[in-house]
Amino acid sequence: MIKEKGILFILSGPSGVGKGTVRKALFDQSTDLRYSISMTTRAPREGEVDGIDYFFKSRDEFEQLISEGQLIEHAEYVGNYYGTPRQYVEQTLEEGKDVFLEIEVQGALKVRENFPQGVFVFLIPPSLEELKDRIVSRGTETEEKVKNRLLAAKEEIDMMDAYDYVVVNDKVESAVNKVKAIVASEHCKRERVSHQYKKALEADQS
């Protein structure tokens, strides 16, 4: 029997749109998706645990991982490196399980080069005003940085055509439901493909 590979789902979108919030809400529910824990050089925040939230690395360690080809993609974001571990993703897909990445836009574009069969989901804010409010209310940015993030967000939103799906993050619960619907839809597509394949095999034997 041919074992089907898992599907790679990528959730991306501009800073502050709510990627982390939607991803956490999705994984708080029961799901068959496997979350790929990223590597980063940023310092752990209070309450974050190595190997759960991120694999926290020094810059030297991270650069070593890059040079050994151990990351599918990496990006420098607000002065820190972030990257997706290759072995976990490839092995999990090979085992037939779906993998879920939550990464920023540059990294997602790089994943697309290596995994064109991945399913790319772009999260957008209901409006730029709302995005600004979210970045400000998170309280992690200076006024200058908020301006820069909004400028970057406008450019990033222009890239949404490169994605397979666009989800508006109006209410967290409804965004999570839409992501779940996308996962279900991709499984249905695959059922159709594998069904046709089985029919072709049967026809060949008769």
Ligand SMILES: Nc1nc2c(ncn2[C@@H]2O[C@H](COP(=O)(O)OP(=O)(O)O)[C@@H](O)[C@H]2O)c(=O)[nH]1
């Ligand atoms: N390219 C890339 N981006 C990542 C990865 N892991 C997390 N990110 C993104 O890095 C950005 C910063 O994440 P973080 O430092 O946790 O702060 P946040 O802004 O509160 O989510 C977010 O946009 C994440 O989606 C990764 O492996 N690769």
Ligand SMILES: Nc1ncnc2c1ncn2[C@@H]1O[C@H](COP(=O)(O)OP(=O)(O)O)[C@@H](O)[C@H]1O
């Ligand atoms: N649907 C939503 N409605 C209102 N606020 C939201 C929503 N989604 C996220 N937020 C808030 O917006 C801010 C940015 O969310 P976060 O998940 O950190 O974004 P990202 O990971 O994309 O940078 C946080 O303060 C979060 O609580």
